Each structure stands twice: as C-alpha cells, then as structure tokens.
Amino acid sequence: MRRVPAGRPTIKDIAHESGVSESAVSFALNGRPGVSEATRARVRRVADRLGWRPSAAARALSGEGPATVGLVLARPASTLGVESFFLQLVSGIQEVLSLRRFGLLFQVVEDLDAECDAYRRWWAEHRVDGVLVVDPRADDPRPPLLDELGLPAVVIGSLPPGDDGTGHPGIANLWADDAGAMAGIVDHLDALGHRRIAHVAGLPELAHTRRRIASLRAEAERRGIEAHSHTTDYSDTEGVRTTRRVLDSAAPPTAIVYDNDVLAVAGLGVAAERGIPVPVALSIVAWDDSVLCRSTHPALTALVRDTTAFGRRAAEELFALLDGGPARRVEDALPHLLERGSTASAP
Amino acid sequence: MRRVPAGRPTIKDIAHESGVSESAVSFALNGRPGVSEATRARVRRVADRLGWRPSAAARALSGEGPATVGLVLARPASTLGVESFFLQLVSGIQEVLSLRRFGLLFQVVEDLDAECDAYRRWWAEHRVDGVLVVDPRADDPRPPLLDELGLPAVVIGSLPPGDDGTGHPGIANLWADDAGAMAGIVDHLDALGHRRIAHVAGLPELAHTRRRIASLRAEAERRGIEAHSHTTDYSDTEGVRTTRRVLDSAAPPTAIVYDNDVLAVAGLGVAAERGIPVPVALSIVAWDDSVLCRSTHPALTALVRDTTAFGRRAAEELFALLDGGPARRVEDALPHLLERGSTASAP
DNA sequence: CGTGTGCGCTGAAGCGCTTGAGTGCGGAGC
DNA sequence: GCTCCGCACTCAAGCGCTTCAGCGCACACG
Numbered sequence: 001m002r003r004v005p006a007g008r009p010t011i012k013d014i015a016h017e018s019g020v021s022e023s024a025v026s027f028a029l030n031g032r033p034g035v036s037e038a039t040r041a042r043v044r045r046v047a048d049r050l051g052w053r054p055s056a057a058a059r060a061l062s063g064e065g066p067a068t069v070g071l072v073l074a075r076p077a078s079t080l081g082v083e084s085f086f087l088q089l090v091s092g093i094q095e096v097l098s099l100r101r102f103g104l105l106f107q108v109v110e111d112l113d114a115e116c117d118a119y120r121r122w123w124a125e126h127r128v129d130g131v132l133v134v135d136p137r138a139d140d141p142r143p144p145l146l147d148e149l150g151l152p153a154v155v156i157g158s159l160p161p162g163d164d165g166t167g168h169p170g171i172a173n174l175w176a177d178d179a180g181a182m183a184g185i186v187d188h189l190d191a192l193g194h195r196r197i198a199h200v201a202g203l204p205e206l207a208h209t210r211r212r213i214a215s216l217r218a219e220a221e222r223r224g225i226e227a228h229s230h231t232t233d234y235s236d237t238e239g240v241r242t243t244r245r246v247l248d249s250a251a252p253p254t255a256i257v258y259d260n261d262v263l264a265v266a267g268l269g270v271a272a273e274r275g276i277p278v279p280v281a282l283s284i285v286a287w288d289d290s291v292l293c294r295s296t297h298p299a300l301t302a303l304v305r306d307t308t309a310f311g312r313r314a315a316e317e318l319f320a321l322l323d324g325g326p327a328r329r330v331e332d333a334l335p336h337l338l339e340r341g342s343t344a345s346a347p
Numbered sequence: 348m349r350r351v352p353a354g355r356p357t358i359k360d361i362a363h364e365s366g367v368s369e370s371a372v373s374f375a376l377n378g379r380p381g382v383s384e385a386t387r388a389r390v391r392r393v394a395d396r397l398g399w400r401p402s403a404a405a406r407a408l409s410g411e412g413p414a415t416v417g418l419v420l421a422r423p424a425s426t427l428g429v430e431s432f433f434l435q436l437v438s439g440i441q442e443v444l445s446l447r448r449f450g451l452l453f454q455v456v457e458d459l460d461a462e463c464d465a466y467r468r469w470w471a472e473h474r475v476d477g478v479l480v481v482d483p484r485a486d487d488p489r490p491p492l493l494d495e496l497g498l499p500a501v502v503i504g505s506l507p508p509g510d511d512g513t514g515h516p517g518i519a520n521l522w523a524d525d526a527g528a529m530a531g532i533v534d535h536l537d538a539l540g541h542r543r544i545a546h547v548a549g550l551p552e553l554a555h556t557r558r559r560i561a562s563l564r565a566e567a568e569r570r571g572i573e574a575h576s577h578t579t580d581y582s583d584t585e586g587v588r589t590t591r592r593v594l595d596s597a598a599p600p601t602a603i604v605y606d607n608d609v610l611a612v613a614g615l616g617v618a619a620e621r622g623i624p625v626p627v628a629l630s631i632v633a634w635d636d637s638v639l640c641r642s643t644h645p646a647l648t649a650l651v652r653d654t655t656a657f658g659r660r661a662a663e664e665l666f667a668l669l670d671g672g673p674a675r676r677v678e679d680a681l682p683h684l685l686e687r688g689s690t691a692s693a694p
Numbered sequence: 695c696g697t698g699t700g701c702g703c704t705g706a707a708g709c710g711c712t713t714g715a716g717t718g719c720g721g722a723g724c
Numbered sequence: 725g726c727t728c729c730g731c732a733c734t735c736a737a738g739c740g741c742t743t744c745a746g747c748g749c750a751c752a753c754g
Contacts, residue, residue: 008471010710021734026712036732053471057407058710061739066404068452073434086434087420091455103474105415106453108438124355124400126740127450236642265612265642272619272644292639295583295612297619357740368704373742383702405740408709473710 009050018046029054056103060126068103069093069318070128074115074135075108076233084261084290085307089156092311093132100319102129112137116145123149130318132156136173136207143168152321156314160207161214165329172327174314178208179215181303181335182257185285186219186227188337189255193346194283197227198246198253200239200263204231209259212287216257226251232263239266247274247282254346255283261292264300268342279344289338298341305335356397365393376401403450407473415450416440416665417475421462421482422455423580431608431637432654433481436503439658440479447666449476459484463492470496477665479503483520483554490515499668503661507554508561512676519674521661525555526562528650528682529604532632533566533574535684536602540693541630544574545593545600547586547610551578556606559634563604573598579610586613594621594629601693602630608637611647615689626691636685645688652682 011029015022020039027034028043035043060066071093073086090104097104105128107118119142122128130152133142138160146153147168158175159165165173189197199216202209213229220227230246232238239262246253247270258264264286271278278284278298286293289302310332321327358376362369367386374381375390376399382390407413418440420433437451444451452475454465466489469475477499480489485507493500494515505522506512512520536544546563549556560576567574577593579585586609593600594617605611611633618625625631625645633640633649640647657679664677 008473012710020732022711023713023735024733027733030712034732039732051471053468055408055710056472056474057404057413058473058739059712060404061402061408061710061741062712063739064712087455090453094455101468101472103452103469104454105450106437107451108434108441121400121448122450124398125403125448126355126405127403236638239642262638262642265639269642269644269646291583291609292612295586295609295616296643297616299616359740367702369741370705370743371703374703377742381702386702402740405709406742408711408740409742410709411742 008055009052010055011052013050014043014046014052017050018043065129065322066127067101068105068128069097069315070105070107070119070122070131071134072107072109072115072118072131074110074112076110084292085288088307089134089311089314092308092313093315094311095308096312096315096319112141116141119145119149119151123151129322130154132314132318136160137203137205138207138210140207143171146171152318154314154318154321156310158208158211160210163207168327170321170327172317172321173329174310174317174332175329176208176305176310176332177334178211181287182212182215183219184334184337185257185303186216186223186225188339188343189257189283189285190223190225192255192283192343194253194255195225195346196251196253196255197225198256199227199229200242200246200256200258200267201229201231202234202259202263212259228253232259234260234263236262236266239263240270243267243270247271247276254281255285255343257285257287259287261286261288261290261300261302264302265292265296268296268300279342281347283343283346285337285343293340296342301340301343302338303335304338306333309333355402356399357402358399360397361390361393361399364397365390412476412669413474414448415452415475416444416662417452417454417466417469417478418481419454419456419462419465419478421457421459423457431639432635435654436481436658436661439655439660440662441658442655443659443662443666459488463488466492466496466498470498476669477501479661479665483507484550484552485554485557487554490518493518499665501661501665501668503657504553505555505558507557510554515674517674519664519668520676521657521664521679522676523555523652523657523679524681525558528634529559529562530566531681531684532604532650533563533570533572535686535690536604536630536632537570537572539602539630539690541600541602542572542693543598543600543602544572545603546574546576547589547593547603547605547614548576548578549581549606549610559606575600579606581607581610583609583613586610587617590614590617594618594623601628602632602690604632604634606634608633608635608639608647608649611649612639612643615643615647626689628694630690630693632684632690640687643689648687648690649685650682651685653680656680 011022011025015025024035025043028040109115133153133155136155136157147170154172156174158178216227230242232242276282286300286302289304293300293302358369358372362372371382372390375387456462480500480502483502483504494517501519503521505525563574577589579589605614618629623629633647636649636651640649
C-alpha cells in the first residue's frame with residue numbers, strides 16, 4: 001500500500017494516483033461537467049484516502065476568492081467584553097459559514113477609522129470575499145466605502161431614521177424593528193400605569209439608538225406620557241451616573257428602559273444602593289436578554305430576540321450577495337418582551 | 348499623470364512604473380539586500396503612490412504562510428457571550444497581530460471535537476500559521492494533535508496539575524498562577540476571620556478549575572479552614588442552584604468564591620432573594636473582574652488581572668515561535684485581589 | 695591589461711489551483 | 725466510408741508573489 005505523501009497532498013498527487021490529469025481532478029472534485037461519473041468517483045475516492053483539502057491560498061489566487069468573511073467590532077476597550085449580543089451573533093454567523101467552509105476573519109478595533117482601515121486592508125490584500133457590518137450609525141462612512149471598494153457587505157441592524165438603505169446598491173441590510181420593539185415596551189409600561197418613563201440609551205451616533213429614541217418620543221406623545229432619553233457610552237459607569245441623575249430629578253420616573261443588559265444591571269445596582277424597591281417603586285426593562293438579566297434579583301424583564309438566528313440570517317444574506325443576488329433589505333423577526341420580576345404596576 | 352490601474356495594483360505594475368524587474372520590487376519592498384538604497388526608495392515611493400498591498404493569497408502560496416493566526420472558542424451556546432474575559436483577550440491579541448499585519452481567524456464551536464476539526468481543516472487548507480489555544484484541560488487532546496500536525500501553538504492558561512507542559516515540544520504555554528491566586532484569596536478571607544469557605548467553580552475538566560480546587564484544599568487544610576469546591580458549567584442557572592444548595596447546608600459558609608463574574612452575580616442574586624445581607628452575613632469574591640462586578644450593589648471584590656496584556660503576551664509568544672524560537676513556558680503576572688464592598692469580617 | 699570579486703539587478707521556475715483552448719476517439723448521420 | 729459532432733480528457737497559461745541561479749558591470753588588485 002502506497003504511503004500518503006508527507007505534507008499536505010495536492011491535486012497533483014491525486015492526479016498521479018488516479019492516472020488522470022490535474023485538470024480532470026479539478027473538474028471532478030468541483031463537480032463540474034467534463035469528466036465521466038466513473039472517473040469522478042475514482043478521483044473522489046483517492047482524494048478522500050489521501051485526506052486532500054483544497055489550499056485556500058491557491059484557490060484565492062486563482063480567482064475563486066479566499067472563502068472568508070470579515071467582521072470588525074469597533075469598540076473602545078472600556079466597553080468591551082460584556083455584551084451578550086456579540087458572541088451569540090458570531091455563533092449564528094458561523095453556523096452558516098461553516099456549511100460552505102468559509103472562515104471568519106475577525107478584528108476588534110478602537111474606532112470607526114480603524115474599522116475602515118481594516119476593510120481597506122482586507123480588500124487590498126484579497127483577504128475576504130465580503131464583510132458583515134455591525135452597529136450602523138448616522139452618516140455612516142462604511143457603506144459608501146464598501147460600495148467604492150466593491151466589497152459585498154451586509155449591514156446588520158436598523159438604519160438611521162430617514163435612511164431607507166437604497167443609497168448604496170451593493171450593500172444589503174438586515175434590520176431589526178427597533179421602533180416597533182420600543183413601541184411594544186411603551187405599550188407594556190403604559191398598561192401598567194406608568195406615566196413617567198426614562199430611557200437610558202446607548203451611543204447617540206448609533207442608528208438603532210436614534211430609532212429607539214424617536215420611537216419612544218412618538219409613542220409617549222401619542223399617549224400623553226412623559227418620557228426622556230439619555231444617551232450613554234454603554235459603560236456601567238455612565239449607566240450608574242445617568243440612573244442617579246434621573247432618579248434625582250424633581251419628578252423621577254417610575255420606569256426605566258435600558259438599552260442593554262449591562263446598563264440595566266448597573267441601574268438595578270443604583271436602585272439597591274438607594275433602597276428603592278424594584279419593582280414596587282421602580283420598574284426596569286432591559287433591551288436584550290442575557291444570562292445577566294436572569295441572574296439578578298429581581299430578574300429583569302427583558303426584550304428577547306434570537307440573536308443567533310439573527311447572525312444566521314445575516315450570513316445567509318451575505319452568501320446570497322456573493323452568489324450574485326441583489327442587495328436586499330430584509331427585516332428580522334420582531335423581538336418580544338419577556339416579563340420577569342422587574343416590572344410591575346406604577347406606584 | 349498616469350492613472351492608477353483599475354483593481355488592485357500588483358508588483359508587476361510597480362515594476363513597470365519604476366523601470367525595474369518584479370524581483371527587484373519584491374526585494375525592495377521586503378527589505379532584503381540586493382537592491383541599492385536609491386532603487387529601494389524609488390520602488391517604495393511608487394508602491395505607496397499606487398496604494399499597493401501584498402496579496403495575502405499570493406504570499407501564502409509562495410511559502411510565506413498566510414499571515415494568519417487561528418483561535419477557536421469551544422463553548423456550548425448556553426454559556427456563550429457574557430464572559431468578559433474573552434473579548435478582552437482577543438483585543439490584546441490583535442494589538443500584537445496588527446503590528447505584523449496578521450489576521451485573526453476566529454471560530455466558535457460547540458465542543459472539543461469540533462475544535463480539533465477546525466485545527467485540522469485550517470492546517471490542511473493552509474489557512475493559518477499557528478493557533479492560540481484557550482481553556483486547557485485534563486487529558487487535553489489538542490496539544491498532541493497540534494504537535495502531530497506541526498502547527499505552532501500557544502496554550503493560554505495554566506496546565507492541569509501534574510502536567511509541566513514538557514510533553515509537547517512544539518507547543519508553548521502562557522500560564523497564570525491559579526494556585527497562587529487562590530492562595531491569595533484564602534489569605535484574605537482567613538485574615539477576615541472566615542472559617543467556612545465555599546468555592547463555586549467552573550467546568551471540572553478545565554485545567555485551571557482543577558488547579559484552583561487543589562490549591563483551595565491545600566490552603567484550607569494548612570490553616571484549619573473548612574472549604575469545599577462545587578463545579579458548575581459556568582451557567583447562571585447552575586450558579587444559582589449551587590449557591591442555594593451551599594447556603595442550605597447544615598453549616599453554611601460565611602464566604603463564597605466564584606470562578607467567574609457571571610457566577611458571582613448569580614450568587615449575589617440568590618443572597619438578595621433570601622435577604623442575606625452581603626457582606627455582613629456573607630462575603631463574596633469573584634474571579635475575574637469586569638463591568639459586572641462594578642455594577643452590582645454591593646460591588647464585588649474581585650480578582651483582577653490584565654486580560655488584554657495576557658492576550659498581548661500570548662500573541663508575542665506565538666510570534667516568537669513562528670520566528671523559530673523555542674516553545675517556552677512563560678508565567679504571566681500574578682493577579683491581585685481588589686477589595687470592594689462584597690467582603691467583610693466573618694459574622 | 696587580464697583576472698577576480700561583489701554589487702545590483704534580471705529571468706525563470708514554482709507555490710496549488712482554475713480554466714479556456716485544444717486533442718483524440720467512438721458513434722451518429724448521410 | 726467519410727464527415728461531423730460531442731464527450732472525456734489533456735495542455736498550458738495564469739493568478740501575485742518569492743527565490744535562486746545567473747549575468748553584466750565597475751572596481752580593485754596583481
């Protein structure tokens with residue numbers, strides 16, 4: 001019995017072994033016409049036996065593209081690492097990528113400029129076939145950049161109010177209905193009798209922050225509820241500070257909506273520190289569920305969405321784009337509010 | 348003025364433009380001898396002007412390696428996404444990788460088998476130069492596999508008790524002194540008068556869990572303190588359940604050490620639910636600091652380490668290995684205990 | 695003035711794969 | 725029996741870069 005050649009086998013080895021040319025092997029293994037079924041089967045068998053895998057580099061060089069998708073997370077180090085959203089998203093993305101043996105090139109950077117640099121570099125170095133863009137924002141420089149580079153991309157998240165995503169024909173968009181979700185929260189709080197609501201929001205430049213703020217204002221106005229939004233940088237420090245300020249105001253809210261789990265937990269901490277009973281004197285809602293929301297006492301009422309599925313859909317959309325499909329604008333399922341122990345009737 | 352050629356410029360374009368051969372361009376741009384300084388400068392200028400970047404694929408194909416490092420995170424979906432440790436580690440890793448324009452290929456998988464598959468695939472497809480391995484465990488199949496594949500690797504984290512890391516010559520190790528850190532915690536609690544300590548630990552198969560458990564037992568025995576460890580899967584659910592069980596025992600502990608921030612927050616929630624005042628009646632220590640530990644009320648006393656620096660050192664160690672250095676075994680700085688409001692004298 | 699030496703550069707091969715242009719051959723069609 | 729066609733396959737070029745052998749030239753040396 002012949003030994004498997006040392007090092008990784010190449011199609012040349014397979015060609016040798018099965019007595020056909022390299023091109024025949026290539027045809028056979030890629031399932032394209034030009035070889036008989038008998039030959040195809042034989043070649044496949046030999047390839048399996050030798051444990052052959054296509055060299056990503058060689059494929060990339062000869063036109064196929066590097067079979068890799070890029071993802072950049074632009075977050076200052078201080079806010080890094082606690083949000084549940086992100087790894088779940090990645091997990092979903094990879095479920096889909098792995099079906100086609102695509103890799104995920106991942107980068108964490110400090111700011112938007114660095115993110116754009118990363119895209120440029122990946123493009124210039126032929127490192128990715130396309131990218132997934134998170135945290136869309138107002139006046140976002142990334143869609144025009146990616147359009148210019150001709151790098152297929154899916155923007156994950158709702159676009160800023162007024163932007164319908166048609167400006168950049170090469171860029172697809174998978175959006176969550178932040179406005180609708182906020183309306184649902186206000187609905188719930190309204191039904192509980194809350195008339196003063198505070199909203200501790202995330203970064204003001206993010207599109208979804210703007211959508212939520214706009215939706216809160218509209219909904220509150222419609223119902224004659226008093227509501228104010230306060231943006232933060234998502235850090236616990238600002239979560240604490242903002243919560244304190246809000247509670248110190250002349251007419252403090254009876255309910256606070258937090259834009260993520262970390263902020264909500266920080267807010268709950270402030271309530272505990274002040275001896276304000278939750279939910280009796282104050283209701284708390286967290287946007288995005290996570291382990292955290294379940295761990296606190298009381299557990300937090302949270303807006304639940306299937307982030308893994310969200311990631312899956314984003315990756316599918318990107319594949320559709322890579323396969324030559326149109327850049328669509330797709331809406332994700334509406335998240336739902338899971339009532340736990342942190343919301344109750346207004347005092 | 349000549350237009351920049353459409354698409355990405357190649358060294359051929361540069362060669363044309365600057366009137367030398369492609370090989371001269373290659374020499375010039377890679378800083379190797381064989382070209383005059385004048386030519387080198389000229390070529391560099393042209394390359395800059397055209398915005399040239401080496402094609403990762405072409406480089407990879409011609410011997411240089413793909414300039415990419417792999418990292419797999421094997422976690423069941425349920426435990427995913429809340430630990431602060433991970434993204435910080437990645438952030439540190441990338442600070443170092445970016446210095447040499449290396450990319451990070453990242454994968455999240457369900458279990459260890461899938462992780463090994465990922466390594467095999469990356470190796471076969473020439474996708475990575477080396478990998479970083481996290482969560483070392485007892486009877487870990489990964490070092491022998493990577494050794495066999497000849498894939499340079501750095502194992503991040505302490506090896507299991509009894510394993511000195513010399514078994515696999517190609518694999519470096521960056522370890523944190525979990526035993527020493529645990530000793531420091533016991534020290535602190537002992538000084539506060541605690542005589543009954545519980546340890547809500549992580550996954551029993553992980554090496555650092557074993558080190559911590561062994562160290563706790565040794566330290567407690569030495570001081571005549573009663574101490575028990577209880578392993579969990581890191582989930583909040585088990586954190587809650589284990590804390591309840593521990594507090595229900597005949598002689599409940601006066602201090603609990605949690606193996607991560609999520610477990611600790613879950614534990615604090617149980618205390619709140621039962622009306623047990625922290626730290627008056629119960630002290631809580633969290634292993635690994637994070638936003639979470641600062642957000643709760645009271646804030647959690649935590650074992651602080653510089654995870655970003657840890658990541659940086661791991662990446663440096665991998666580069667050293669790729670540069671042909673020996674596979675070393677390096678110890679990271681000892682973490683320190685940051686006292687916050689969750690520890691006090693024993694009741 | 696011839697030879698040796700090293701510098702600065704060129705030419706060509708090769709990495710593993712894809713792909714379009716052939717090539718040989720058996721069978722259908724007249 | 726000849727042409728024509730299409731199938732199954734081979735050949736060779738090319739993707740962008742590295743690298744090694746080699747080559748001409750200026751200069752130093754005897």
